[in-house]
Structure formats: C-alpha cells, structure tokens
Amino acid sequence: MVVDENADDKSPKHDPNHDAEHTPPLKCLSLGGRRTKTTSQITEKTENEEECQVRVLDKPDKWCIYRVPSKLRKVNEAAYTPQLLSIGPFHHGKPELKDMETHKKIYYENFLARFKKSDDELKQFIKTRQENILRCYAGTIELNKDFEEIIAVDACFIIELFLMNFNDPKNHENDYILRSPWLRKAVEQDLILFENQLPYSLLQELYQNFAVPPSSNFQPRKEVQEQADRQSSTNHDLPHCSPCCRHCLPCCRHCLPCCWWIPSKDHSIEIVQVEPDNDDPLLKLTYEFFKDYSRGKSVKNGVRPKHFTDLVRHFLRPDKEMVFKHSSTPIKNIYAARKLKASGVKFRPLKDVHFIIEKDEATKCKLNLACFRNMDLKLTQFCVKDETECVIRNIMALEQFLYPNKPYICNYFLLMDQLVDIVEDVDLLVENKVILNMLGSNEAVAKLVNRLCEQIMDDKSCYFDICEQLNKHHENFWNLHVATLKRVYFKDLWTGSSTVVGVFVLLFSIIGTIKSLMS
Structure with a gap:
C-alpha cells in the first residue's frame, strides 16, 4: 500500500517520548472494567481506580507520526504547533483550537449526508481499525470513549474539505474555509504539520468504503443547516470573537455535489482536469488541495504517502536518486x-x-x-x-x-x-x-x-x-588570484579595455626606456 523509499533502513527508530527519565505520568481514563493485554497496549483497572491504557512500544517500524523532540521544538515552537486546527490525538482538546471544532463537525455531518451514512457506521469503521491507527503514532496515546469520534470527525472533515475544494472555484464562496484565502492558507499549513496528521492509509480506506457516487439532488441535513444558520446569525454579534468566527458563513447552505458530478444550470457535466499521473482518486483530491507545494511535480502511480507531511516532502525532494x-x-x-x-x-x-x-x-x-x-x-x-x-x-x-x-x-x-x-x-x-x-x-x-x-x-x-x-x-592559490584579477581589472567591457590600454602603454614605455638606455 505504501511505497517506502527508505525501505533499506530497517533499524528501529528511537522514540524521544519514551526515554526512561522523561516518561510522562499516565492519565487514567474511564474505558470499562476489564483487564486486557494486546501487542500494542495494556489495560488495567482496580476497584478504586479508573482504567489506564499504556502503549507498548512493540512495532517501531510502523510509526510514521511523531512528537517533535523538545530540543528541536524549542528552536521555534510555533512552527510545529497548529494555530487553528487540530488533527489527530496529539493536539486535540487544546483551548486555543476549539473554535474550529464546531466547523469540523459541520463538515463531518455534510460528509455523512453526502454519502448517506450514519454516525454509528463511521465510528464502527474507526473502531475496527483502532489498533492499526494507534500503531502509526509514536508515543503514548490516551484512549478514551471519544477516540473513535475524534478520528472519524477529523478524517471526514479532511475528505469533505478536499471534495469541496475540487469543485468549481466559483462555488467556493459558499464554503466557510475556501471562501477566505487567509483561512484556507491557515488550514493548509496546519494540515502539513508533522504532529498534526492522520495516516493516509486510513483516509484512503475511508474514502474507498464510504465515498460512493452521491445523488444529484443532495441537500444538507436539517440540523446541519440550522447549526450553520445559528453560527451565521451570531457572527455579527461577536465583535471580539476569534478570527475564525469573524469569517464565519453558513458553509452548507448551498452544499455542492461530489467532485465527479458538477451539474450546471442546463444539467450538463463539467469535467475537471487534475494533474497527478495516479489512479488513486483520493490522491488526486489531495494533490489539488496542496498543489501550491507541488511546483508542477506529479504523483506517479504506486506512490502512497504516509501522510500529508510526507506528500509535501515528495513534492520537494529530487526526482533522481542520489548517493549518500x-x-x-x-x-x-x-x-x-x-x-x-x-x-x-x-x-x-x-x-x-x-x-x-x-x-x-x-x-x-x-x-x-x-x-x-x-x-x-x-x-x-x-x-x-x-x-x-x-x-x-x-x-x-x-x-x-x-x-x-x-x-x-x-x-x-x-x-x-x-x-x-x-x-x-x-x-x-x-x-x-x-x-x-x-x-x-x-x-x-x-x-x-x-x-x-x-x-x-x-x-x-x-x-x-x-x-x-x-x-x-x-x-587553490592560482584560482583565487586569477579570480581577483578578473573581478578587479576585467569586470566589464570598459574596465577591461582600460586595463588592456594601460598594459600596452606600460609596455611601450618600458620599450622606449630600454631603447633610450641602449642608445
């Protein structure tokens, strides 16, 4: 599924979050009343304690999402920290990121309505893949009853955003994020952060299992519409709200169909061209969203990024293999x-x-x-x-x-x-x-x-x-002095001409002096 260009590097990777002297205290979370042990976690509960889940570091070769080490983070902490949007478990629940949670759920509900799926179906889908999801994260993950919801909302938000972005740009004015260049860029930047990722394999499975062709008469759910209307009506009453709220518009009043069906007024079909030479439809949507980083580079068949940070690296790395x-x-x-x-x-x-x-x-x-x-x-x-x-x-x-x-x-x-x-x-x-x-x-x-x-x-x-x-x-002594000669005496046509004339004058003067002495 994933083409790993670093396949020759099989040595276990060190996890900076599990040094013995730096292991953080575990937080107990209520998850049920049984004791289980698997290859990736240990669950314990006593009579007077809440249940704790501890990740066992058994498969470091599966890790692809890490916390940035503290020494590296201290150089510029803001560069590694989401400023607007949390994705995945590492930054979820931070107070400064709560403004976007409401909007993420609106996109989530739109995704469910677009493909006629239920909330329970999505959560069950995530639950059956929880073990594989956890293996992608290096470090301790605190599991609670909301874990499936966190992953489901984030994954569906991303896919729905990509679908909306793929539609006719004229319709972006109806989308909360895409209508604002500033907000879109902020979301795009947060989606690239190394700590702020979901495994691409999860997004791909979700897309393949749920993204069926939608009906052309799709309408957002009533409660989603009402929530968007309430958000819009309170927008003008909150002059001191965050930038996120100040730009708020009802993002689903005129919700758009899926990227394959873009009907115009006369019900004709508009075909949207995409750049990547790849048969993965989700990767085409992803490419379209991050195309500013591609610099014209396509994504070839067989390439599967581990996540969005890895995709941007694929865009920036050289095409040809080099010897290290x-x-x-x-x-x-x-x-x-x-x-x-x-x-x-x-x-x-x-x-x-x-x-x-x-x-x-x-x-x-x-x-x-x-x-x-x-x-x-x-x-x-x-x-x-x-x-x-x-x-x-x-x-x-x-x-x-x-x-x-x-x-x-x-x-x-x-x-x-x-x-x-x-x-x-x-x-x-x-x-x-x-x-x-x-x-x-x-x-x-x-x-x-x-x-x-x-x-x-x-x-x-x-x-x-x-x-x-x-x-x-x-x-090299010769290179240095010849370069100085060229830079000082032959830097342009006039300087070079003057230098040549001066040399000839000097030579004629020397010859004349010698002739005078000889006579």
Missing part, C-alpha cells in the same frame, strides 16, 4: 558564498528542480585558456515566504525520523547554511536569483537560513564530494 555517503566527521571550512565567488565560483539557479545542488565541471573560459577555469554551482531556486520556515522545519523533522538514510531536504539546507554566514551572502544569492526573497529583508533571510538547521543531526550527505571540490577550488 556516511562520514564520522563533518566537512569543515565550507566557505561562504562571498568567499567562493572571490575564488571564481559562479552561482546559478536551478528552476523546475526540487531542492538539489549540482556542480558543473571546471571549464575553460571563453578564450579557451586553461589558466582561466570557471566553476558553476547550481542550486534549486529557494523562494522564501512567510510560511517557508514552518513547512521546511516540519519536513526536516520528518526526515530525522523516517528518512535518516535519505535526508534530501536536510542536506540541502545544511549546505545552504554553510554558504550563508552574513547578509552579504544572501545579497549575492539573491542577485544571482538562487534565493527569491518575498520577505523583503535579506537580513531576515540570513537569520532564517542560519536557524533552520539548529538541532538537526545528519551524518549522511549526498554533497560531500561537492563540498570537498569547492574547498579545494577556493584554497
């Missing part, structure tokens, strides 16, 4: 961009390529002189926006746990961190269009790049050879 080398000691003295430029290295942007760094072999100059050799370093064009840090940090955290043998994104930014020391390095990379700065301040970009790799550990790299060659090129 292990080194017990990191490469030292990687020179900053401005110093490499001083030795003749030129920086080129790579467009339509996903986070990769390449080096062209040293070539002769246009005059075909062996003494004037150029070195081009090609880097993927890195666009820095407001949400960039959040996305990159979560993908790097993902690679630390799931892809320690193929840390493509970590490698890229570790090398970028070496190239950027001060704001002048960013100025150079921006000038060469390697970095597209949408933040406005190059100093802010320099700080961002320098902080991205804090607490990131990486002993494998696909760029060891490039780094060594860059160091050798910079430390």
Whole structure:
C-alpha cells in the first residue's frame, strides 16, 4: 500500500517520548472494567481506580507520526504547533483550537449526508481499525470513549474539505474555509504539520468504503443547516470573537455535489482536469488541495504517502536518486558564498528542480585558456515566504525520523547554511536569483537560513564530494588570484579595455626606456 523509499533502513527508530527519565505520568481514563493485554497496549483497572491504557512500544517500524523532540521544538515552537486546527490525538482538546471544532463537525455531518451514512457506521469503521491507527503514532496515546469520534470527525472533515475544494472555484464562496484565502492558507499549513496528521492509509480506506457516487439532488441535513444558520446569525454579534468566527458563513447552505458530478444550470457535466499521473482518486483530491507545494511535480502511480507531511516532502525532494555517503566527521571550512565567488565560483539557479545542488565541471573560459577555469554551482531556486520556515522545519523533522538514510531536504539546507554566514551572502544569492526573497529583508533571510538547521543531526550527505571540490577550488592559490584579477581589472567591457590600454602603454614605455638606455 505504501511505497517506502527508505525501505533499506530497517533499524528501529528511537522514540524521544519514551526515554526512561522523561516518561510522562499516565492519565487514567474511564474505558470499562476489564483487564486486557494486546501487542500494542495494556489495560488495567482496580476497584478504586479508573482504567489506564499504556502503549507498548512493540512495532517501531510502523510509526510514521511523531512528537517533535523538545530540543528541536524549542528552536521555534510555533512552527510545529497548529494555530487553528487540530488533527489527530496529539493536539486535540487544546483551548486555543476549539473554535474550529464546531466547523469540523459541520463538515463531518455534510460528509455523512453526502454519502448517506450514519454516525454509528463511521465510528464502527474507526473502531475496527483502532489498533492499526494507534500503531502509526509514536508515543503514548490516551484512549478514551471519544477516540473513535475524534478520528472519524477529523478524517471526514479532511475528505469533505478536499471534495469541496475540487469543485468549481466559483462555488467556493459558499464554503466557510475556501471562501477566505487567509483561512484556507491557515488550514493548509496546519494540515502539513508533522504532529498534526492522520495516516493516509486510513483516509484512503475511508474514502474507498464510504465515498460512493452521491445523488444529484443532495441537500444538507436539517440540523446541519440550522447549526450553520445559528453560527451565521451570531457572527455579527461577536465583535471580539476569534478570527475564525469573524469569517464565519453558513458553509452548507448551498452544499455542492461530489467532485465527479458538477451539474450546471442546463444539467450538463463539467469535467475537471487534475494533474497527478495516479489512479488513486483520493490522491488526486489531495494533490489539488496542496498543489501550491507541488511546483508542477506529479504523483506517479504506486506512490502512497504516509501522510500529508510526507506528500509535501515528495513534492520537494529530487526526482533522481542520489548517493549518500556516511562520514564520522563533518566537512569543515565550507566557505561562504562571498568567499567562493572571490575564488571564481559562479552561482546559478536551478528552476523546475526540487531542492538539489549540482556542480558543473571546471571549464575553460571563453578564450579557451586553461589558466582561466570557471566553476558553476547550481542550486534549486529557494523562494522564501512567510510560511517557508514552518513547512521546511516540519519536513526536516520528518526526515530525522523516517528518512535518516535519505535526508534530501536536510542536506540541502545544511549546505545552504554553510554558504550563508552574513547578509552579504544572501545579497549575492539573491542577485544571482538562487534565493527569491518575498520577505523583503535579506537580513531576515540570513537569520532564517542560519536557524533552520539548529538541532538537526545528519551524518549522511549526498554533497560531500561537492563540498570537498569547492574547498579545494577556493584554497587553490592560482584560482583565487586569477579570480581577483578578473573581478578587479576585467569586470566589464570598459574596465577591461582600460586595463588592456594601460598594459600596452606600460609596455611601450618600458620599450622606449630600454631603447633610450641602449642608445
């Protein structure tokens, strides 16, 4: 079901949440009055105590959703924490995220009405898969009577949101989230967070079992409509409510049909084109929602992401496989961009390529002189926006746990961190269009790049050879001085012409002086 590009890495992964000295106290939850023991949990209850469930760490190879370690989280806690929407068990119930719970349930009810299913059917579906769901999460999960409801609501909310997004954009104005670009972006960003995930396999099973073709005369349930109307009527009476409430509109007054059926006024069918080359209909819906991160990259047949963070990494990682080398000691003295430029290295942007760094072999100059050799370093064009840090940090955290043998994104930014020391390095990379700065301040970009790799550990790299060659090129005496000569005396046509004229004047003066002395 899942194509794991890290299949060669079979070593058990360390769970930072279960160090003996850091094990959190268990919370007892009322779940019934029996003692059971399975491969993944132990349930106990005494006469005067409530029942506790403790996860036994028996299948670390199944884990795909982790809590970010505290050391990594402290660098920028907000980047790993949902700001608007909780998905899954890790962040459920936080007071600052409760505003969206009402709207999630509206989407949930719309999903049930769209496919004519009952609440009990959904919860039973989740209950029969509870063991497999739990095995995807690393760490202790507190199980209570609401666990099935939490997972069911979150999963149906996601699918219903994707279905609505897939419909005609003209109808997005009737949807609470999609009608607001700010709100859609906030939800999209929360859905990418590493801790804020549901297993994709669960969403896929849910879609396959419940997403049957809907009838064309679908209408939302009466209670859902009334709830949306109440939310809309109170919207103007709450001037001090959260941003979530201020944008509230009745999201289901004109609920749309499923993505396959989009009838227009004359009952004709509108066919919506999708990008991914994949026969999984849910993956097509997912691609459409996250297409801003795809950069034109499709999802091939056979690719099944573990969750949405993994999907975004798939979009950003290089298409071609690269060789990773292990080194017990990191490469030292990687020179900053401005110093490499001083030795003749030129920086080129790579467009339509996903986070990769390449080096062209040293070539002769246009005059075909062996003494004037150029070195081009090609880097993927890195666009820095407001949400960039959040996305990159979560993908790097993902690679630390799931892809320690193929840390493509970590490698890229570790090398970028070496190239950027001060704001002048960013100025150079921006000038060469390697970095597209949408933040406005190059100093802010320099700080961002320098902080991205804090607490990131990486002993494998696909760029060891490039780094060594860059160091050798910079430390070569001839390269450094020839580059200085070119930069100072031949930087443009006029400077070069003046230099040549000056050299000839000097030569004629010397020849004249010698002739005078000889005569």
